[in-house]
Amino acid sequence: MTEDKVMRMLGWFSAGLGVSQVSMPGGFARATGVGDGPRQRAATVFVGMRELAAAAGLLLQGNPVWLWGRVAGDFMDLSMMSRALKNHDREGTIRTMATTAALVGITGLDLYAAISRTGRKSMIDLSATTTIARPRQEVYDQWRHLDRLPAFMRHVDSVSMTGQRTSHWRASAPFGRTVEWDAEITEDVPGERIMWRSIDGGLVRNEGEVRFVPAPTEKYTEVHVRMRYSLPAGKVGESVARYFGEDPHQALGDDLRRFKQVAETGEVVRSEGAPGGKSARREFPQHPARPLSRQELAEVRA
Amino acid sequence: MKANCWIKPNTVRVEDVPDPVILNSRDAIVKITSAAICGSDLHLLDGYIPTMQQGDVLGHEFMGEVIEVGHGIDPGTLRAGDRVVVPFPIACGACEACRAELYSLCENANPNAGIAEKVFGHPIAGIYGYSHLMGGYAGGQAQYARVPFADVGPLKVDSDLTDEQLLFLSDTLPTGYMGAEMCEITPTDVVAVWGAGPVGQFAMDSARMLGAKKIIAIDKVPHRLEMAGRAGYMSLDFTRVDVQSALSDITGGRGPDKCIDAVGMEADHGAPHIQLYDRTKQAVHADTEHPHALRQAIMSCRSGGIVSVIGSYGGLMDKFPTGAWMNKGLTLRAGQCHVQRYMKPLLNRVKKGEIDPTRIITHTMPLDEAPRGYDLFKHKKDNCEKVVLKP
Numbered sequence: 178m179t180e181d182k183v184m185r186m187l188g189w190f191s192a193g194l195g196v197s198q199v200s201m202p203g204g205f206a207r208a209t210g211v212g213d214g215p216r217q218r219a220a221t222v223f224v225g226m227r228e229l230a231a232a233a234g235l236l237l238q239g240n241p242v243w244l245w246g247r248v249a250g251d252f253m254d255l256s257m258m259s260r261a262l263k264n265h266d267r268e269g270t271i272r273t274m275a276t277t278a279a280l281v282g283i284t285g286l287d288l289y290a291a292i293s294r295t296g297r298k299s300m301i302d303l304s305a306t307t308t309i310a311r312p313r314q315e316v317y318d319q320w321r322h323l324d325r326l327p328a329f330m331r332h333v334d335s336v337s338m339t340g341q342r343t344s345h346w347r348a349s350a351p352f353g354r355t356v357e358w359d360a361e362i363t364e365d366v367p368g369e370r371i372m373w374r375s376i377d378g379g380l381v382r383n384e385g386e387v388r389f390v391p392a393p394t395e396k397y398t399e400v401h402v403r404m405r406y407s408l409p410a411g412k413v414g415e416s417v418a419r420y421f422g423e424d425p426h427q428a429l430g431d432d433l434r435r436f437k438q439v440a441e442t443g444e445v446v447r448s449e450g451a452p453g454g455k456s457a458r459r460e461f462p463q464h465p466a467r468p469l470s471r472q473e474l475a476e477v478r479a
Numbered sequence: 480m481k482a483n484c485w486i487k488p489n490t491v492r493v494e495d496v497p498d499p500v501i502l503n504s505r506d507a508i509v510k511i512t513s514a515a516i517c518g519s520d521l522h523l524l525d526g527y528i529p530t531m532q533q534g535d536v537l538g539h540e541f542m543g544e545v546i547e548v549g550h551g552i553d554p555g556t557l558r559a560g561d562r563v564v565v566p567f568p569i570a571c572g573a574c575e576a577c578r579a580e581l582y583s584l585c586e587n588a589n590p591n592a593g594i595a596e597k598v599f600g601h602p603i604a605g606i607y608g609y610s611h612l613m614g615g616y617a618g619g620q621a622q623y624a625r626v627p628f629a630d631v632g633p634l635k636v637d638s639d640l641t642d643e644q645l646l647f648l649s650d651t652l653p654t655g656y657m658g659a660e661m662c663e664i665t666p667t668d669v670v671a672v673w674g675a676g677p678v679g680q681f682a683m684d685s686a687r688m689l690g691a692k693k694i695i696a697i698d699k700v701p702h703r704l705e706m707a708g709r710a711g712y713m714s715l716d717f718t719r720v721d722v723q724s725a726l727s728d729i730t731g732g733r734g735p736d737k738c739i740d741a742v743g744m745e746a747d748h749g750a751p752h753i754q755l756y757d758r759t760k761q762a763v764h765a766d767t768e769h770p771h772a773l774r775q776a777i778m779s780c781r782s783g784g785i786v787s788v789i790g791s792y793g794g795l796m797d798k799f800p801t802g803a804w805m806n807k808g809l810t811l812r813a814g815q816c817h818v819q820r821y822m823k824p825l826l827n828r829v830k831k832g833e834i835d836p837t838r839i840i841t842h843t844m845p846l847d848e849a850p851r852g853y854d855l856f857k858h859k860k861d862n863c864e865k866v867v868l869k870p
Binding site for chain 1: 498503533534536551571573586587588589591593602605608611616625
């Protein structure tokens with residue numbers, strides 16, 4: 178359950194409203210003074226189901242996307258109430274007006290909650306692991322050459338070493354933006370572990386650790402990566418990005434899979450369907466599994 | 480160049496496509512001299528395998544001559560002019576699976592492994608011309624093909640054996656052989672093989688090479704059963720007899736000691752209403768397989784026996800006879816063939832004349848006629864068992 182108090186309160190409010198609307202639509206519609214004809218009942222049940230969905234989302238996921246869902250629902254309800262007021266049969270007008278007033282109040286609260294929680298940066302925790310059929314020191318060396326990371330890290334365009342332990346990173350962010358930051362290595366145990374964090378934050382605050390652990394098979398290495406980073410627009414940003422196929426968990430897993438390809442075979446593996454190598458997943462639907470034309474090749478190699 | 484392309488379910492077409500070029504440093508380009516249509520290509524034709532795209536070049540059984548190699552290939556290993564048979568799984572040779580000779584489980588060769596992982600829990604190797612799930616590699620029913628990890632997969636052959644004697648080392652022969660090998664055959668074994676297509680025929684030949692006492696072919700296509708009969712195997716037509724009781728009769732009530740499923744996901748039950756039921760479930764994605772052959776194998780197999788699965792499956796099935804499997808103490812084995820592991824030993828057996836791969840070829844035609852070849856093979860017309868294409 179979410180730990181955000183406001184979100185929890187709105188979640189329970191949605192749940193209570195939803196249950197009474199779905200279980201006794203006629204009574205609820207009468208109470209708001211809009212009458213309990215079949216149209217009003219149907220609308221009430223519909224609104225009730227929406228409330229239940231919002232309640233589940235708010236309470237279980239705690240994602241501010243659901244607050245925006247509530248805001249949208251509020252405006253829908255307001256427009257229904259204003260129509261009800263206009264076409265009112267004068268019976269229970271006071272109750273309808275009171276309901277509308279309450280609705281305006283709750284809309285304000287929802288809007289406040291949605292805006293305040295969306296802007297908040299939330300840290301995203303990611304982890305991924307793989308096993309590489311090479312010795313620890315060698316795998317560590319591969320990773321420690323930070324300027325080679327862009328070869329397999331999909332979002333990282335370039336890394337340049339600015340000092341023994343400091344580096345400058347350029348990466349592509351969702352929706353065609355570029356972000357840059359400086360990072361420093363905070364712990365460096367050759368053959369075992371590298372820890373890093375971003376300096377002077379900027380848009381992408383991040384920190385992480387990669388551990389090189391002996392695998393059960395002699396001279397093989399388990400690589401465990403953990404990282405935390407803040408996305409602009411926090412959880413909402415993550416949800417929107419995921420909708421457009423940019424799931425950060427998947428991205429890290431794919432990066433590590435390609436690191437394994439580089440460490441074991443020397444390069445990122447390409448097929449006719451995924452000629453771009455590190456952008457394979459983004460290419461779906463892919464280039465057909467047929468050889469590329471000169472022009473297509475030029476684009477891939479650019 | 481010309482290549483046979485998948486257009487949509489039930490439509491393949493020979494089209495002009497660009498010539499392949501080297502994309503990775505250990506690639507080779509092969510000028511294809513012979514290619515075959517595999518039974519598993521029919522799953523693609525029928526539209527059962529997801530992630531096919533219009534224009535994908537088909538074909539994973541091919542051989543030819545190397546015309547170019549990438550800079551990462553040691554010329555001592557492979558060079559232009561070499562004659563090679565290309566194994567269907569694309570495998571890197573460097574990962575833990577490849578080092579254990581489990582080539583079809585290569586951890587690196589599938590650029591779309593992330594998607595395969597969602598379906599299977601773990602990634603599997605790339606396969607030429609076999610959907611984007613299997614890597615999105617262009618296939619070999621074409622004039623040329625790019626062969627990745629060319630220093631690991633292709634088998635160099637400089638003997639005077641014909642293409643027809645060598646071509647099936649790419650898939651059909653090792654797959655049949657692995658089906659028999661997984662059975663751990665002993666001299667008293669009765670082996671039943673579901674499916675008398677090309678792989679089934681080679682599974683029977685291999686079971687005989689490995690010393691089985693008696694071998695039984697199960698199918699419904701008359702010319703396939705006759706082909707098995709000519710090779711000296713007993714045959715059962717599942718549309719005429721009840722397979723389980725027939726096998727019981729033949730084996731004194733024991734059931735076959737070892738059972739091989741060389742059919743896979745599109746097994747035919749023989750009864751039209753059940754076929755319709757299966758097709759409906761598939762259409763609504765309730766499951767993806769028609770596992771009648773596998774069910775029958777598990778029900779028929781002797782207690783304590785081995786059921787070996789080389790027919791191809793892609794997703795989920797229901798009504799799997801877990802009770803029979805568990806209570807009869809059966810061993811279930813399966814796998815896409817680790818072709819690279821078997822090519823050399825099988826080449827030697829072909830050289831020594833212990834096995835004659837050419838016996839299954841019924842049709843040879845130019846690449847241009849590939850669509851006709853698919854049609855003949857799919858509908859078992861003109862006694863079609865195996866089609867070889869000549870680019």
